Amino acid sequence: MTSSRPLSVALVGAGPAGIYAADILSKSGLEVSIDLFERLPAPFGLVRYGVAPDHPRIKQIIVALYKILQRGDIRLVGNVDVGKDVSLADLQRHYDAVIFSTGSDRDAPLNIPGIELPGSYGAADFVSWYDGHPDVPRTWPLEAREVAVLGVGNVALDVARILAKHARDLMVTEIPENVAQALSASPVTDVHVFGRRGPAQVKFTPLELRELGKVPDVDVVVYDEDFQFDEGSEEAIRSSNQTKQVVKTLMDWTLKDPAERTAARRIHLHFMHRPVEVLGSDRVEGIRTERTELTGDGSVRGTGEFVDTPVQAVYRAVGYFGSPVPGLPFDERSGVIPNTEGRVLGDDGDYLTGVYATGWIKRGPVGLIGSTKSDAQQTIAHLVEDARAGLLRAHGDAVGHEAMLAELDAAGVRYTTWEGWELLDAFEQQLGQAYEGVERERVKVVERETMTAISRGEEHDGRLL
Known part of the structure; x- marks a missing residue:
């Protein structure tokens, strides 16, 4: 990290763990630029895809997460599979620190x-x-x-x-x-x-x-x-x-x-x-x-x-149970990335400088939203400590959001953005309003290609199944 630019941080996983960690980091006192990567075209992780649809009160968590991302200081980069579309090494070239919040899936x-x-x-x-x-x-x-x-x-x-x-x-x-x-x-x-x-x-x-x-x-x-x-x-x-x-x-x-x-x-x-x-x-x-x-x-x-x-x-x-993250050690017995209070450990037991974990991939699938927040605070506290000690630095010269998007564009990755989520969100709500016979808040679009096309403002055939 140099004094001429903000600390550039990538978070991998846009569920509650990733969003809360990004929010806490944005308020940490560091000058920071944050990109939030998500494998799916839509954010919110298990709150969207792991909570039964007849739990509207629990799904109100999305409202809180929505407000965080709506601010605009945390950029969503969706439909990007880290380990397939980009590697950990790619992220380390463009970011000073990488936080994994990929959950238990x-x-x-x-x-x-x-x-x-x-x-x-x-x-x-x-x-x-x-x-x-x-x-x-x-x-x-x-x-x-x-x-x-x-x-x-x-x-x-x-x-x-x-x-x-x-x-x-x-x-x-x-x-x-x-x-x-x-x-x-x-x-x-x-x-x-x-x-x-x-x-x-x-x-x-x-x-x-x-x-x-x-x-x-x-x-x-x-x-x-x-x-x-x-x-x-x-x-x-x-x-x-x-x-x-x-x-x-x-x-x-x-x-x-x-x-x-x-x-x-x-x-x-x-x-x-x-x-x-x-x-x-x-x-x-x-x-x-x-x-x-x-x-x-x-x-x-x-x-x-x-x-x-x-x-x-x-x-x-x-x-x-968690899934392995390509390029990182993985504890097959516990289903987590080996770490000490969020600092990821290499195969030799030493810290992987600039690589962190938070949420269920850090501690296993226990605890609710309150635990997720306190967990993120612990991880971010260590990241801030490492940043102030001058330990965090990207491995390449082209650092940050624009450099990463240029690489994704060159590779033909059809990534989505927060603005794209707002398009998909509005589309699903319109489907609910148009539904005959019952009042519905939304009808969820399922087909991945349709989700991606709607989010990117491209033509689509409207397939929902």
């Missing part, structure tokens, strides 16, 4: 027999499908009457709710047209959600759980025998108001008269069940779980009692 593995059978799916793939991610197939085999969802986090609840909810009740959302059509034809009647620990250890938020009980024509079923509490459970309830609310909601459901269950579809919540095998020969035919018991500290052990539940599809929702 795939399902964590669950190594039990039968998990690879046809009819067994990762929740992340399903979420990407129903959220209209442009890089996943546009069809999904919704053929099962009975479905198992493995996991007791918010993603598991999202998957269960979308599977059980009638498509007509999703039409007020931005759900893509092809997704609505597929869900309308689904024969599902029962969705079974399995968790290996007790009600006091689930990862649902109270809001998510209460919303589950409000889905039209869907009954929530819980089982008295699944309600175990030990000293660790009691301590969790005493120390966390969130846990207390979740347990109260679940307990209230145990008091409901079974005769009142008249809905066409049901979501069954099973606790103290550890999935041990997906059953079937040529495709999924059932799920085998082992009953567990609490050990006193909130953890569990197997009892040797097994239960088989007939299902024709299994969705594992046991967590997200």
Whole structure:
């Protein structure tokens, strides 16, 4: 870095982690020029492509992110795949520092027999499908009457709710047209959600759980025998108001008269069940779980009692997992870029000067927006420290935004911009306003080429699927 120009910084990944890091950096006191690279033509990451479409309150996060990018001091460069369209070395030629905020974009593995059978799916793939991610197939085999969802986090609840909810009740959302059509034809009647620990250890938020009980024509079923509490459970309830609310909601459901269950579809919540095998020969035919018991500290052990539940599809929702970034070390066990408080470590254990990580690719897929902000503050604090120590310098002579765009133009990369997102945003809202029969805020454009063409002001054929 020289005194004659601002510090030039590239962030890779335009989800909440990247946008918050860019915002914090812009207010750090450094004179800085920031480019925010995104693999997709549209920004916002998992808030756009990882949150169920019937969560308008959660999606209000986009409003906050929108306001940050709308200022104009953070430049969006979309539809650029770092590692394919440009390399880390390319970025290091043009920028004094590079921050990776690429998140966790795939399902964590669950190594039990039968998990690879046809009819067994990762929740992340399903979420990407129903959220209209442009890089996943546009069809999904919704053929099962009975479905198992493995996991007791918010993603598991999202998957269960979308599977059980009638498509007509999703039409007020931005759900893509092809997704609505597929869900309308689904024969599902029962969705079974399995968790290996007790009600006091689930990862649902109270809001998510209460919303589950409000889905039209869907009954929530819980089982008295699944309600175990030990000293660790009691301590969790005493120390966390969130846990207390979740347990109260679940307990209230145990008091409901079974005769009142008249809905066409049901979501069954099973606790103290550890999935041990997906059953079937040529495709999924059932799920085998082992009953567990609490050990006193909130953890569990197997009892040797097994239960088989007939299902024709299994969705594992046991967590997200990061993907390797070309040119960087990667921890295959944890799914993160090796780092110390956001400073990326090389294979030799030394810092890669000027390379940083933030968000889930830094610490793993835990925590919500508050954690993402504090995480970004830590990473940016180290970047500022390194900048003031004179450690950050681009590897080439042509530094900054214009030099990078010239390289992208020369390579024929059809990148998109913030102004392009505003064009796509307006187009999707117009589709919603033009929709017949129901008031919709927007209808999401799915096809990548159409997204890109709209964002670049090019002619397009209007394909949405």
